[in-house]
Amino acid sequence: MSELAPKTTNLLQGTLDLLILRALSLEPLHGLGISRRIEQITRGTFQVKPGSLFPALHRMEEAGWLAPSWGESENNRKAKYYRLTAAGRRQAQTETEEWQRISLAIAAALQAT
Amino acid sequence: MDKLVYLSRLWHNLTHRQKVERDLDQEMSTYLSLLAEESSPREARLAAGGIEQLKEQVREVKAGFIMQTILQDVRYGWRMLRRSPTFTVVAILALALGIGATTTIFSIVYGVLLRPLPYPGDDRIAMVFNHFSPQNTEHGTLSIADYLDWKKGNHAFESAELFRPDAFDVTGGKEPDRVQGVSATAGFFSALRVQPLMGRGFLPGEDAANASGVVVVSENWWRTSLAADPGILGRKLNLNGVPCTVVGVMPSSFHFPRPPFKLWTNLRLIPPKRRGPFGWRGLARLKPGVTLAQAQMETNGIARQIEQEHPMEYHHMSMPVAPLRDEIVGNVRVAFLAFLGAVFVLLAIAAANVACLLLARATVREREIALRASLGASSGRLIRQLLTESLLLSVMGGAAGCVLAYLGIAALRAWNPGNLPRIEDVRLDGLALAFALLVSVATGILFGLAPAFQSGRDRPASSLREGGRGGTAGTGRRRLQAVLVMGELALALVLVTSAGLLVRSFVLLGQVHSGAQAPPESVLSMKISPIPSKYRNSDQIIPFYKRVLERAQATPGVTYAAISDSLPPDRQYDYDTFVIQGQQLAPGDINPAVTCPIVSPDYFRSLGVPLVRGRFFTEHDNGDAPPVVIISESLARRYFPNDNPIGRRLKASGPELHDTPFMEIVGVVGGVRYTGLDSDPADAYYQPYAQTLYYQRTNLVVRSNGPAAALAPALRREIRALDPDTVISDVVTLEEALGASVVGPRFRTLLVGGFALCALLLAAIGIYGVIAYSVAQRTQEIGIRMALGAGRSSVIGQVVAQGLRLALAGTVLGVAGALFATRLLSSLLFAVKATDVVTFAVGPLILIAVAALASFVPACRAAMVDPVIALRHE
Numbered sequence: 001m002s003e004l005a006p007k008t009t010n011l012l013q014g015t016l017d018l019l020i021l022r023a024l025s026l027e028p029l030h031g032l033g034i035s036r037r038i039e040q041i042t043r044g045t046f047q048v049k050p051g052s053l054f055p056a057l058h059r060m061e062e063a064g065w066l067a068p069s070w071g072e073s074e075n076n077r078k079a080k081y082y083r084l085t086a087a088g089r090r091q092a093q094t095e096t097e098e099w100q101r102i103s104l105a106i107a108a109a110l111q112a113t
Numbered sequence: 114m115d116k117l118v119y120l121s122r123l124w125h126n127l128t129h130r131q132k133v134e135r136d137l138d139q140e141m142s143t144y145l146s147l148l149a150e151e152s153s154p155r156e157a158r159l160a161a162g163g164i165e166q167l168k169e170q171v172r173e174v175k176a177g178f179i180m181q182t183i184l185q186d187v188r189y190g191w192r193m194l195r196r197s198p199t200f201t202v203v204a205i206l207a208l209a210l211g212i213g214a215t216t217t218i219f220s221i222v223y224g225v226l227l228r229p230l231p232y233p234g235d236d237r238i239a240m241v242f243n244h245f246s247p248q249n250t251e252h253g254t255l256s257i258a259d260y261l262d263w264k265k266g267n268h269a270f271e272s273a274e275l276f277r278p279d280a281f282d283v284t285g286g287k288e289p290d291r292v293q294g295v296s297a298t299a300g301f302f303s304a305l306r307v308q309p310l311m312g313r314g315f316l317p318g319e320d321a322a323n324a325s326g327v328v329v330v331s332e333n334w335w336r337t338s339l340a341a342d343p344g345i346l347g348r349k350l351n352l353n354g355v356p357c358t359v360v361g362v363m364p365s366s367f368h369f370p371r372p373p374f375k376l377w378t379n380l381r382l383i384p385p386k387r388r389g390p391f392g393w394r395g396l397a398r399l400k401p402g403v404t405l406a407q408a409q410m411e412t413n414g415i416a417r418q419i420e421q422e423h424p425m426e427y428h429h430m431s432m433p434v435a436p437l438r439d440e441i442v443g444n445v446r447v448a449f450l451a452f453l454g455a456v457f458v459l460l461a462i463a464a465a466n467v468a469c470l471l472l473a474r475a476t477v478r479e480r481e482i483a484l485r486a487s488l489g490a491s492s493g494r495l496i497r498q499l500l501t502e503s504l505l506l507s508v509m510g511g512a513a514g515c516v517l518a519y520l521g522i523a524a525l526r527a528w529n530p531g532n533l534p535r536i537e538d539v540r541l542d543g544l545a546l547a548f549a550l551l552v553s554v555a556t557g558i559l560f561g562l563a564p565a566f567q568s569g570r571d572r573p574a575s576s577l578r579e580g581g582r583g584g585t586a587g588t589g590r591r592r593l594q595a596v597l598v599m600g601e602l603a604l605a606l607v608l609v610t611s612a613g614l615l616v617r618s619f620v621l622l623g624q625v626h627s628g629a630q631a632p633p634e635s636v637l638s639m640k641i642s643p644i645p646s647k648y649r650n651s652d653q654i655i656p657f658y659k660r661v662l663e664r665a666q667a668t669p670g671v672t673y674a675a676i677s678d679s680l681p682p683d684r685q686y687d688y689d690t691f692v693i694q695g696q697q698l699a700p701g702d703i704n705p706a707v708t709c710p711i712v713s714p715d716y717f718r719s720l721g722v723p724l725v726r727g728r729f730f731t732e733h734d735n736g737d738a739p740p741v742v743i744i745s746e747s748l749a750r751r752y753f754p755n756d757n758p759i760g761r762r763l764k765a766s767g768p769e770l771h772d773t774p775f776m777e778i779v780g781v782v783g784g785v786r787y788t789g790l791d792s793d794p795a796d797a798y799y800q801p802y803a804q805t806l807y808y809q810r811t812n813l814v815v816r817s818n819g820p821a822a823a824l825a826p827a828l829r830r831e832i833r834a835l836d837p838d839t840v841i842s843d844v845v846t847l848e849e850a851l852g853a854s855v856v857g858p859r860f861r862t863l864l865v866g867g868f869a870l871c872a873l874l875l876a877a878i879g880i881y882g883v884i885a886y887s888v889a890q891r892t893q894e895i896g897i898r899m900a901l902g903a904g905r906s907s908v909i910g911q912v913v914a915q916g917l918r919l920a921l922a923g924t925v926l927g928v929a930g931a932l933f934a935t936r937l938l939s940s941l942l943f944a945v946k947a948t949d950v951v952t953f954a955v956g957p958l959i960l961i962a963v964a965a966l967a968s969f970v971p972a973c974r975a976a977m978v979d980p981v982i983a984l985r986h987e
Contacts, residue, residue, distance in 0.1 A: 022538060022658055029801040030140075030143065030144070030147075031140065031144050032144055032147045032148060036570060041503075046708060050144070050163075050167055051163070051166075051167055052162065054140075054141075054167060054170070054171050055170045055171050055173070055174045056174075058171045058174050058175060059174040060118070061122075062122045062174065062175060062176045063118065063119075064118035064122075070138075073143050074147065074150075075150060076148075077142075077143045077146055078139055078143065079139075079140070079147075080136065080140040080143070087118075107874075113457065
């Protein structure tokens with residue numbers, strides 16, 4: 001269990017961004033949906049708290065990676081869905097590559113001894 | 114992050130604030146409802162409890178968050194300002210006055226003194242002058258002979274040019290016209306590095322003695338007087354009777370040396386027979402790497418050489434070199450720097466005033482601020498809020514000030530007082546607006562800082578308690594107010610004293626007599642310029658003037674008619690040196706140059722110049738009679754201190770003049786000022802026009818029994834009837850000429866006087882504010898005193914005394930400041946010392962009177978206090 005507090009390191013913040021971008025890569029989701037999807041794709045490793053999730057979503061919206069689209073929620077209420085923009089897809093690509101590079105490097109470092 | 118995306122988000126967030134908020138609400142409430150369905154009730158309750166905090170966290174990452182807090186402060190400040198409109202309006206007006214005046218004067222000072230001239234590398238262009246005895250003018254003029262010597266010895270400048278501003282009677286255009294122009298040597302335009310709009314400038318060699326006449330005209334004049342003739346190049350115009358071919362048109366941005374100049378013609382350097390006449394100025398561009406000081410050394414060397422070769426003409430000769438801009442701007446520098454100083458003083462007073470008002474208001478808001486502080490607002494946050502309010506005030510004041518400055522500049526340009534040089538370059542441009550903004554922000558911070566910190570320092574608990582008890586609050590604040598008001602009064606006194614000195618000099622200048630005893634409105638003069646080609650010598654011109662005089666004399670309403678080339682108070686035409694027959698002079702010594710008008714017999718009667726002894730000229734003093742001369746009283750006193758000058762003889766001096774005959778002195782007349790009211794009556798000798806080889810141009814001057822202005826059309830008709838080609842210009846009464854001659858001092862006096870009045874007004878508001886505030890604070894105390902038997906007059910006396918104490922302290926400071934400031938003014942003063950006792954006595958009295966008056970109003974209100982109500986209060 002890991003909690004992503006609002007003031008995490010850059011690496012962790014980058015991780016949250018990457019997770020959100022991955023979570024949205026299939027379909028637009030609302031806030032709670034994103035949180036559930038992240039939990040699901042990380043097999044329960046990451047439970048994102050709303051205090052981290054919503055500021056991150058809005059920050060990424062301001063950056064132009066996510067765009068809002070209003071739809072109906074499961075309980076028939078007006079809900080804000082987030083979808084990836086073209087810039088968001090490019091960002092997902094970059095961050096994925098970056099992450100893979102770093103994780104390879106860390107893995108190599110761990111095996112070096 | 115992509116800048117464009119960020120900016121568009123920023124714009125969206127700022128312009129759709131409510132929608133952004135609504136969306137956030139919607140998002141959160143849906144989130145909570147979803148959460149409530151799928152989590153435990155406890156988890157949902159917890160989430161709902163933290164929802165406002167969550168929203169705040171989201172808001173903080175939104176673009177424009179900081180800007181929105183500032184906007185919030187501004188909105189809050191705006192509400193506070195709207196709540197006390199009187200305070201707001203007074204503060205904005207005070208600031209608008211200060212900032213508007215400062216911006217206006219800054220624009221003028223920048224446009225006139227600092228803005229580069231429209232000539233590339235204008236700081237490398239210099240003017241060259243002549244300084245020698247007996248001419249004794251600091252920046253005197255060169256003769257053509259001097260110029261040729263300078264040009265021969267010149268190495269410091271790229272080229273050495275010569276020019277003279279002149280008036281040209283132009284025929285061959287639409288109608289005869291009198292136009293200001295310049296005659297200059299061939300390299301004139303290239304020294305200034307200016308290009309014509311059409312055609313060309315002068316060609317090398319066009320200043321040779323045998324070159325044909327060419328003229329370059331200004332675009333404006335070409336459009337207005339030459340009907341924008343597209344075939345203008347090659348057309349012939351007659352300038353003072355000399356045919357000249359138009360070879361170029363200069364763009365309207367070019368108007369060397371000043372805007373009224375409309376044409377430039379080639380000067381032909383005819384080898385001179387003698388060193389004079391003077392009247393020319395050198396113009397030259399420094400070679401790269403040569404400094405003005407080096408050039409100065411070279412020209413002075415040349416001057417020493419000229420002096421050695423011509424010991425009879427020159428003594429103590431030098432050739433001063435000065436930057437062109439200094440010369441064009443001339444002597445307004447001191448006045449303008451004085452204006453700039455005055456407006457900054459005014460601005461400081463306005464700022465101090467607003468600071469006082471803010472301090473007084475801070476008392477009213479004390480409990481509000483204490484409440485906010487006790488609810489957890491940090492003192493930094495409170496100071497920021499108060500500073501935002503004062504900046505809001507100062508920026509609004511600045512905006513209003515810019516409107517004032519725009520109007521002020523437009524008015525000044527329309528008025529053009531005292532023929533300000535370069536007034537056409539004065540405008541409210543980006544630089545002036547930036548200056549206004551800077552001044553606004555700086556004053557806003559300055560006057561906001563003191564009250565803000567004062568509030569930040571107040572302990573909430575004591576403020577709440579003081580307010581609750583209605584005790585005497587805010588000692589520190591009151592002390593600060595007193596200091597500010599004292600400063601205001603001191604600064605106001607500096608301005609009042611300066612204005613007082615200028616007013617006194619102006620009044621004294623107005624009392625100076627021009628020397629003409631005729632009522633000024635009854636004397637009318639006009640310049641008449643016959644075409645030189647029609648009147649080639651004195652045999653032709655003298656009869657023409659004789660007929661002009663006969664016709665003028667016969668015009669109904671004219672009592673006396675005369676001609677003279679010089680007129681009071683500042684229209685000296687010519688001056689020359691002279692020798693007295695039998696006078697013993699040291700070898701190489703010369704009498705100084707004096708004014709030498711050429712006049713017709715009735716000149717003295719027309720102006721009312723009294724005859725001291727001897728006689729006036731008569732019609733018989735003509736070419737057939739022995740030459741005669743009339744001298745001024747001062748010249749008689751200086752050169753014939755113990756003798757009767759009548760019967761003695763003098764003549765113009767100069768080596769080439771030895772064979773001219775001496776003229777017999779037949780009369781002595783009262784002194785007349787010819788070089789301005791601020792100079793002494795001129796030493797002068799007058800010659801009769803009928804005996805003198807005549808200049809073509811002169812003035813007709815007539816005297817009437819009543820106002821003479823109405824005579825102009827009739828006189829114009831008479832002259833036109835005699836010769837329709839004669840140009841008539843400068844039609845003015847003596848009254849107008851006297852007024853025009855002091856227009857510069859009048860402008861200075863009005864401007865600084867206006868500043869001083871504003872300063873007094875602001876200072877009065879300031880002291881009124883402080884006293885009224887203190888009376889309001891002490892209502893209870895006054896009530897107690899009155900209940901214990903104090904009379905109304907003793908209450909009034911006590912309150913006024915409080916104002917007077919402030920005024921006295923301000924006066925002491927102010928007198929010290931004024932003693933320093935007025936020293937800088939001394940060159941602008943006439944017949945008044947910078948430490949003038951009267952001014953220094955009256956100024957403080959005015960200030961104290963204003964202070965007493967301003968404290969009397971609140972004092973009366975204090976005396977109206979009903980003890981019962983005052984004690985029951987709160």
